[in-house]
Amino acid sequence: MQNEFWHERWEKQQIGFHLDEVNKVLLKYWPAMQASSGSRVLVPLCGKTLDIVWLLQQGHAVVGIELSEIALDELAAIISAELQLEIDKSRDGDQVFYRADKLLLIAGDFFAVRPQQLGKVDVVYDRAALVALPKPMRDDYCRHLWQLSQQAPQLLVTFTYDQQQMPGPPFAVLPQEVEQQYQPYYHAELQEQREIIDTEPRFRERGVTSFLQDVFILTPR
Template sequence: MHSEFWHDKWSKKEIGFHLDEVNKVLLKYWPDMHLAAGSKVLLPLCGKTLDLFWLREAGYCVVGIELSEIALDELAAQLTAELDIAIEKNREGEQVFYRGEGVLLIAGDFFNVSRELLQRELGGDIDAVYDRAALVALPESMRRQYSQHLHALSNGAPQMLVTLDYDQNLMDGPPFALSDAEVHAHYDALYTLTLTEERELIEQEPRFKARGLTSFKQRLYFLR
């Protein structure tokens, strides 16, 4: 999947994947991460998610990496308007940085962001990762590379991972279907995985039901 696909989605405002509310799984289970206030939380492929907003309000230092500058322009504007956080935007080479108190956003290719860059910006390593819509946004050919890069980027920090699973013969992604077996294949060598919740969402997803799906499962994992 090429970057042009996502740039086109954002430029045309075809962002049905964006939720206009904080994810209920985050609200319910984030306390189980047991993170101290001020901990640095990475949200890969973050879009303009309100989950980042919620985490910043909860007292964490939030780090978002996103391909689309349009998405981060909107997210930065909202952080300024609603949380009164001054955000400074700077273009540095192929990346655009948005810096504010407790906020670091990077527009650019996720795979071009390094652990060393984050250490320089943050004064240390990432403390935790929240992956709600990143792994499921990538085709199978990219997911192995992503999982390994994320592990290196975060220095193996614990993760809260949310995935989706359905019959991909009936509908193609994104979001892409991830089986429990595939999640274990990507992460068993790197973490201890705990499947904390599996929930059937098909009755809450009429747009996917209309495309022929009879099951649309959400799974929540903790990776430590």
């Protein structure tokens, strides 16, 4: 999946993946992550998710990484308004940084971000990040995420459906693949698998008959 694909999505505002509310999965499973207030949460491929606003409201520090500056400009504006935070925006080469107390957003390629830029990560929250990438990129993503997060526990949301019925993204990432991808670093425990095709008419229109949302908690080995 080329970066240009995603830039075009954001330019044309074709962002059907974006939720206008905090993800119910996050609300339901966050307590199980046992993240103390003040712990640092990494949200890879974050888009402009309102989940980051919620995490900040819980007292967490948040690091978000997202290719699109359009997305992060919008997210920074929402965070500023909701939390009365002044966010400093700066540019360094291909990367754009948004900084405020307890907040770091990086607009740039996830694969170009180095661990030293992030500092300590206590928890990872991946909603629709792994599934945004085709298989060869998923291999690199899992390895790189591990390097960035030093194996921090992870709340992970993926989707299971028949890949023959629709080309990704989102790509189908079955529980077996999650286990295999993260096997060197984590125990992956499937918390729930829920049919959500009724809430995803855009996928039904494209011929998908069943679309399962899978929630995992990954704990370090």
